[in-house]
Amino acid sequence: MTSSDRIPVRRTAKLFIAGEFPRSESGRSYEAFSHDGQLLARVSRASRKDLRDAVRAARAAFPGWAGKTAYNRAQILYRVAELMEGRHGQFESELADAGAQDPARGVSASIDRWVWYAGWADKIGQVLGGTNPVAGPYFNFTIPEPTGVVGIVAPADRSLLGLVTRLAPAIVSGNTAVVLASESSPLPAVSLGEVLATSDVPGGVVNILTGLTAEIVPWLAGHMDVNAIDVTGVPSELLPKVEELAAENVKRVVRGSDADPFSPEAQSPYDVTSLMEFKTVWHPMGA
Amino acid sequence: MSEIERTATSALEQGRPVWEYADAPESTKIVKLEDRYGLFVGGEFVEPKSGTYFTTIDPATEEPLAEIAEAGPEDVDLAVTAARSAYETAWRDLPGSERAKYLYRIARQIQERAREFAVLETMNGGKPIKESRDVDLPLAAAHFFYYAGWADKLEYAFPNRAPRPVGVAGQIIPWNFPMLMAAWKIAPALATGNTVILKPAETTPLTALLLAQVIQEAELPPGVVNIVTGAGATGSSLVEHDDVDKIAFTGSTEVGKIIRRSTAGTGKRLTLELGGKAANIVFEDAPLDQAVEGVVNGIFFNQGHVCCAGSRLLVQEPVFEPLLDKLKERLQTLRVGNPLDKNTDIGAINSRAQLTKIEELVAVGVEEGAEIYQPECVLPERGFWFRPTLFTNVSQSHRIAREEIFGPVLSILTFRTPDEAVEKANNTPYGLSAGIWTEKGSRILWMAERMNAGVVWANTFNRFDPTSPFGGYKESGFGREGGLQGLEPYLELGR
Numbered sequence: 001m002t003s004s005d006r007i008p009v010r011r012t013a014k015l016f017i018a019g020e021f022p023r024s025e026s027g028r029s030y031e032a033f034s035h036d037g038q039l040l041a042r043v044s045r046a047s048r049k050d051l052r053d054a055v056r057a058a059r060a061a062f063p064g065w066a067g068k069t070a071y072n073r074a075q076i077l078y079r080v081a082e083l084m085e086g087r088h089g090q091f092e093s094e095l096a097d098a099g100a101q102d103p104a105r106g107v108s109a110s111i112d113r114w115v116w117y118a119g120w121a122d123k124i125g126q127v128l129g130g131t132n133p134v135a136g137p138y139f140n141f142t143i144p145e146p147t148g149v150v151g152i153v154a155p156a157d158r159s160l161l162g163l164v165t166r167l168a169p170a171i172v173s174g175n176t177a178v179v180l181a182s183e184s185s186p187l188p189a190v191s192l193g194e195v196l197a198t199s200d201v202p203g204g205v206v207n208i209l210t211g212l213t214a215e216i217v218p219w220l221a222g223h224m225d226v227n228a229i230d231v232t233g234v235p236s237e238l239l240p241k242v243e244e245l246a247a248e249n250v251k252r253v254v255r256g257s258d259a260d261p262f263s264p265e266a267q268s269p270y271d272v273t274s275l276m277e278f279k280t281v282w283h284p285m286g287a
Numbered sequence: 288m289s290e291i292e293r294t295a296t297s298a299l300e301q302g303r304p305v306w307e308y309a310d311a312p313e314s315t316k317i318v319k320l321e322d323r324y325g326l327f328v329g330g331e332f333v334e335p336k337s338g339t340y341f342t343t344i345d346p347a348t349e350e351p352l353a354e355i356a357e358a359g360p361e362d363v364d365l366a367v368t369a370a371r372s373a374y375e376t377a378w379r380d381l382p383g384s385e386r387a388k389y390l391y392r393i394a395r396q397i398q399e400r401a402r403e404f405a406v407l408e409t410m411n412g413g414k415p416i417k418e419s420r421d422v423d424l425p426l427a428a429a430h431f432f433y434y435a436g437w438a439d440k441l442e443y444a445f446p447n448r449a450p451r452p453v454g455v456a457g458q459i460i461p462w463n464f465p466m467l468m469a470a471w472k473i474a475p476a477l478a479t480g481n482t483v484i485l486k487p488a489e490t491t492p493l494t495a496l497l498l499a500q501v502i503q504e505a506e507l508p509p510g511v512v513n514i515v516t517g518a519g520a521t522g523s524s525l526v527e528h529d530d531v532d533k534i535a536f537t538g539s540t541e542v543g544k545i546i547r548r549s550t551a552g553t554g555k556r557l558t559l560e561l562g563g564k565a566a567n568i569v570f571e572d573a574p575l576d577q578a579v580e581g582v583v584n585g586i587f588f589n590q591g592h593v594c595c596a597g598s599r600l601l602v603q604e605p606v607f608e609p610l611l612d613k614l615k616e617r618l619q620t621l622r623v624g625n626p627l628d629k630n631t632d633i634g635a636i637n638s639r640a641q642l643t644k645i646e647e648l649v650a651v652g653v654e655e656g657a658e659i660y661q662p663e664c665v666l667p668e669r670g671f672w673f674r675p676t677l678f679t680n681v682s683q684s685h686r687i688a689r690e691e692i693f694g695p696v697l698s699i700l701t702f703r704t705p706d707e708a709v710e711k712a713n714n715t716p717y718g719l720s721a722g723i724w725t726e727k728g729s730r731i732l733w734m735a736e737r738m739n740a741g742v743v744w745a746n747t748f749n750r751f752d753p754t755s756p757f758g759g760y761k762e763s764g765f766g767r768e769g770g771l772q773g774l775e776p777y778l779e780l781g782r
Contacts, residue, residue: 134752134754135429138747142772250544250561250761281742282747
């Protein structure tokens, strides 16, 4: 029997919530097509309830993830890169389906991005925190801390590199994330979830929803237990609505750079600190 | 028998120590008030196009102090135009070293006229003269001095990021620290090359207008700083103006959310320093006498009109009773009254509206079943006053434990374990500050790490310094003021 005779086993594309792969509780799905119109898969169409479950999972995972040592988080992010390398071919074919001009380069750049951000885990506080010479008997220092639960709307194009470019700086500091995958090319995000599930990233640290952007974004922007929202992938016509909804709990609204995602400008420690809070501590001094 | 003597006699009968003080009023002669103040636009005081004025009063006497121009939309537009023009022609391209010299001049002139500013601040806002003299004014001068030094060193603060100013900044400040908030807003904005339109609070415009005179004397290029007085409508005109690049707001969370909605989709830069409901946490090993002073300072400093006030006291159970006894005793010795008296601890409530809000929330506290304690003290007949107030038997669901009262009212809760203290302290949508009282250094750092708050004070409270960043987590806002981090909101930065 030649390989072409074998019936391949197809993957069911599901959501990734709390380290598990449920279908949407709504039972809904939508069709994802390749750039040339071939049906690739039916992917879950996340509901508002799925979003709430994802936020709950992210909140539950936050203390544990933020509480890990920076060294530990660095190793876990590096581990993500290791496992992506092993699936290089799978990601390439998914990017080719999505119409990427140079899929191999996109996958390699995504892996390298994880490695680059992994190294920041135990350096961001050294570079961007510090001590303050106050006029009094106090040891006063300022350190950046993770903001909490971050909603990330992944860019519609660059369905892998664009997503990794926003996700890695969000979680390296200890934030947990609810990611909305590219609506038109969701499969690389689904595969990334499968990598994360086996990379020692604790369940709930990253939750990935697939579905309709215009439907889910307002739910995410209005959720009272989401501390920040990354609007890089939010269509410009939706942005004013997102910022209005974000006011309700004073959500931080951040947007990624417009730089070419392959360029060095696409990665920055300031993409880490834009999702962090500076805390200042006055510690008494005295004999 | 005078009122003071009656109080003293009553205290003696109860076996409490008696502290008698003669009057020690600060003279107001140093302050030269005008009858009427215009708007400060383009380096000149101008009549408002709106044609309207409002009266500003002394909240301790309810006597009028001056008439203040109310800036309408047309006035705000003129101020923005002046700021834009100064930005493009005078300030943006001035070398940082020269901008610095103007800021140093302002710092020095504030120091030279500190007493005049302090008296005026107390007259217009009701805060005790010892606070305006020893805290507000020294810190205001220090902020200008600190940020002056940054003006020509921005490339070192943000290496490889080519820092550039944002442009024209609209700045809206509250009534609790009028002069200090003006300094917090103006100094970093100018150091980084922006021009500003400052809107002081409706009830406390006078020190900002005196600062305008200092700015004139410093010969700052016209239009670099503009000051528009008025109430909420003036603030809205500023926030909504198309040619403003950045809004910096300090005030209530409620108004902060309105501003966030109003700027949605405009691309304006925004920083918000909003309300708080800080936990001040006393562990059983804390030095209790020192902690009592810190608790008192935490909630009664500036009549409790402090966004970072320690308004929720969390006491570890074994020391609850001794701490409460000491607190009550200390409250008996607090002197409430004439803010211009150098011995006064608690001055006037800033406005009738604020007094009403405090009274309403305190009434709710009583209705919800908390136990109220207020010391005996004689309050002046005119003006706005509120006794220092403690509530015990407070549960976390009580409104007095959840809502910002912004007055001299402390809600006391207890805890058993450090974990429970963390849980209770963080159980609020706010996240501005926290206090920790313990002799154990390791516990200070353990707790500090777990507080969802932008500023954590250990064995102290309500300390401020220009080098020390200040700002909130969660619904207490975003962005930092003070320190190196305080430059960032006023800069466009490369990657």
